[in-house]
Amino acid sequence: xxxxPLDIHNKEFGxxxxxxxxxxxxxFLDQVIKDYEALIRENKExxxxxxxxxxxxxxxxxxxxTLSKTIIVAQEAADEVKTNAKKEAQLIVKEAEKNADRxxxxxxxxxxxxxxxxxxxxxxxxxxxxxxxxxVEAQLDLLSHDGWDSLxxxxxxxxxISRGS
Numbered sequence: 001x002x003x004x005p006l007d008i009h010n011k012e013f014g015x016x017x018x019x020x021x022x023x024x025x026x027x028f029l030d031q032v033i034k035d036y037e038a039l040i041r042e043n044k045e046x047x048x049x050x051x052x053x054x055x056x057x058x059x060x061x062x063x064x065x066t067l068s069k070t071i072i073v074a075q076e077a078a079d080e081v082k083t084n085a086k087k088e089a090q091l092i093v094k095e096a097e098k099n100a101d102r103x104x105x106x107x108x109x110x111x112x113x114x115x116x117x118x119x120x121x122x123x124x125x126x127x128x129x130x131x132x133x134x135x136v137e138a139q140l141d142l143l144s145h146d147g148w149d150s151l152x153x154x155x156x157x158x159x160x161i162s163r164g165s
């Protein structure tokens with residue numbers, strides 16, 4: 001067990017003939033006590049300071065670990081967000097492509113239907129024109145034949161018959 005200032009103060013030495021001067025020894029011991037007390041106080045302050053610095057170091061070490069973990073978590077979260085964003089973008093692009101294909105297919109289908117309808121209408125118009133032309137030609141044929149005169153004579157005969165009755 002280390003000596004304390006009180007141990008030094010209470011130390012008594014035995015007396016012998018031709019020993020040291022008691023006053024000088026007491027003065028020296030007083031000086032040793034003062035220096036020893038100062039060293040003990042300084043040592044205590046250094047220990048307190050070392051403890052305080054160790055606590056600060058532990059605190060900053062904890063902060064560093066927390067920040068490292070936070071950075072890792074943030075990086076992982078950023079990677080996950082990036083991955084999810086890429087997946088979502090791919091899904092959006094695929095959906096847009098599907099919609100575009102669907103719209104194009106619908107437009108092509110409608111275009112084909114309209115083209116078929118136009119062809120059908122052209123055919124019907126051609127048939128109508130041909131029938132109308134043949135009707136007009138038949139009517140013109142009728143008008144150009146001399147059969148009208150016989151019709152007029154038949155009307156006279158009919159009117160003569162109806163008068164005579």
